[in-house]
Amino acid sequence: MTLAEKILAAHSGKKKVSPGEFINVKVDLVLANDITAPISIREFGKLGARKVFDPKKIVMVPDHFCPNKDIASAEQAKIMRDFAHEHDLVYFEVGQMGIEHVLLPEQGLALPGEVIIGADSHTCTYGALGAFSTGMGSTDIAMAMATGEIWMKVPSSIKFIYRGKLGKWVGGKDLILHTIGDIGVDGALYSAMVFSGETIDALPMDGRFTMSNMAIEAGGKAGVFAYDKTTEKYLKGRAKHPCIVYKADDDAEYIRTIEYDVSTLEPQVSFPHLPSNAKPVSKVGNISIDQSVIGSCTNGRLDDLRLAAKVIKGRKINSRVRCIVIPGTQQVYMDALHEGLIEIFITAGAVVSTPTCGPCLGGYMGILAAGERCISTTNRNFVGRMGSTKSEIYLANPAVAAASAVTGRITGPEEICK
Amino acid sequence: MMLKGTVHKYGINVDTDAIIPARYLNVSEPEELALHCMEDIDIDFVKRVKPGDIIVADTNFGCGSSREHAPLAIKAAKVSCVIAKSFARIFFRNAINIGLPLLESEDAVNNTENGDVLEVDLSKGEIKNLTRNKIFIAKPYPDFMMKIIEAGGLVNYTRKSIVK
Numbered sequence: 048m049t050l051a052e053k054i055l056a057a058h059s060g061k062k063k064v065s066p067g068e069f070i071n072v073k074v075d076l077v078l079a080n081d082i083t084a085p086i087s088i089r090e091f092g093k094l095g096a097r098k099v100f101d102p103k104k105i106v107m108v109p110d111h112f113c114p115n116k117d118i119a120s121a122e123q124a125k126i127m128r129d130f131a132h133e134h135d136l137v138y139f140e141v142g143q144m145g146i147e148h149v150l151l152p153e154q155g156l157a158l159p160g161e162v163i164i165g166a167d168s169h170t171c172t173y174g175a176l177g178a179f180s181t182g183m184g185s186t187d188i189a190m191a192m193a194t195g196e197i198w199m200k201v202p203s204s205i206k207f208i209y210r211g212k213l214g215k216w217v218g219g220k221d222l223i224l225h226t227i228g229d230i231g232v233d234g235a236l237y238s239a240m241v242f243s244g245e246t247i248d249a250l251p252m253d254g255r256f257t258m259s260n261m262a263i264e265a266g267g268k269a270g271v272f273a274y275d276k277t278t279e280k281y282l283k284g285r286a287k288h289p290c291i292v293y294k295a296d297d298d299a300e301y302i303r304t305i306e307y308d309v310s311t312l313e314p315q316v317s318f319p320h321l322p323s324n325a326k327p328v329s330k331v332g333n334i335s336i337d338q339s340v341i342g343s344c345t346n347g348r349l350d351d352l353r354l355a356a357k358v359i360k361g362r363k364i365n366s367r368v369r370c371i372v373i374p375g376t377q378q379v380y381m382d383a384l385h386e387g388l389i390e391i392f393i394t395a396g397a398v399v400s401t402p403t404c405g406p407c408l409g410g411y412m413g414i415l416a417a418g419e420r421c422i423s424t425t426n427r428n429f430v431g432r433m434g435s436t437k438s439e440i441y442l443a444n445p446a447v448a449a450a451s452a453v454t455g456r457i458t459g460p461e462e463i464c465k
Numbered sequence: 466m467m468l469k470g471t472v473h474k475y476g477i478n479v480d481t482d483a484i485i486p487a488r489y490l491n492v493s494e495p496e497e498l499a500l501h502c503m504e505d506i507d508i509d510f511v512k513r514v515k516p517g518d519i520i521v522a523d524t525n526f527g528c529g530s531s532r533e534h535a536p537l538a539i540k541a542a543k544v545s546c547v548i549a550k551s552f553a554r555i556f557f558r559n560a561i562n563i564g565l566p567l568l569e570s571e572d573a574v575n576n577t578e579n580g581d582v583l584e585v586d587l588s589k590g591e592i593k594n595l596t597r598n599k600i601f602i603a604k605p606y607p608d609f610m611m612k613i614i615e616a617g618g619l620v621n622y623t624r625k626s627i628v629k
Contacts, residue, residue: 186562
């Protein structure tokens, strides 16, 4: 069995599961946010359930439109907050909260071998730790909150093997944009993406989160990594409870195996309006930008801010660009502060925001006007995603977003960091 | 269950930001969401759509965000079902869970144009294009999913089994 099959078998009380099989799965962690929780809570009420299955296994995070962006958002956030307090759930108030998929691993709440579901499509992020985690809708989450179980179809697995040493400015974001560019936005539909190979073995934890995070942008149900020394080191002193590590069998079956030599891979830029429109940064041409967003559940971790700061240090943000830096959590913010990164950003003329999903989904804190272009470390560049339907989003890694903020056009970091 | 309506046809990769833009997610009432359904790719959809109408699309319909607001908006816009070559998996679950029927049929999509009138027999998975006088059979649902659809969604289907 593959890693995904092993975890799902263990959580459905079966010795073996096969792709395509429908199973009932016990869940270890259930997640919702200020946008999706209100519907879950409404459906939970309709189910006639009075109590949640286990308050310690349900996490609610106000991150999408919080701190509250308007009155309607405030009402939604209040529904979630009141419910979380009433049922004594794991809840992170503004001040402790962060972007959910940066926060949960950081807090040691998402662990290897677990089945984690969340009413947010980027819940697949925790596959980086060797968990089976996937996004669902609010009604599924309501069911799971009431019963601790959910039905699933066992996904087939696609194995991706990456070979070669990555270039200086190339990381997890470039690997996943390149991969989505190759297989398309439905190239892994219903499947578990398995990331492996020598490049992956050497990839730091934050780069792994970025890759798992964007599995959904290829239609994937999950994006998983094998547990190794990097995972072990990350979890040390962090894990809030014990966990079981599963390993794929040597004879596990994959419906496809795709290999990439990434030794010459350049930083990637995904053009509007699909994440699959990836190009090497040297082939971008002259594209001026109005805004650069550095943050999100994809690239709002400490390594991401370090990379951006390395490019921006000693330089100025172009006077025609709004550069918006959003640390993923309060801890990331604090660490960045202690390392002097925040000072680098502010001195250069960037703005640093409190943690929020904000601009990524066109919520607030950086909405685009018609005709404006943004380079962004976020995960989606759909029509209207960050504001006007006549605006454009280009996806890239934090070094490219930082270099572009300095020059005012889409720029590879090598061009300015000679 | 028999459904009948006029087709609103779209292309590949219709994402949930297109179905209901995030700027409207500060509310969760289906009727309010329906006022902005498909707004960013088809500004007049809400004005044109009539009860029972059918959305037909190419591959990967509903990709992107997990927002259940997307199928809720479609259902509250009184669309009777969505027919596509394939659906993104979270959207698929969400639609079945809230009782919005989906049908997968490549042939039906290839042989249907905007404005055609379709009649759908949900229990048989039969799609009749009345404008072109053609019949297509959609991919069948697993048994338990058909029961969820017949019950009008997951909540109705499971309410009885919850321990109070």
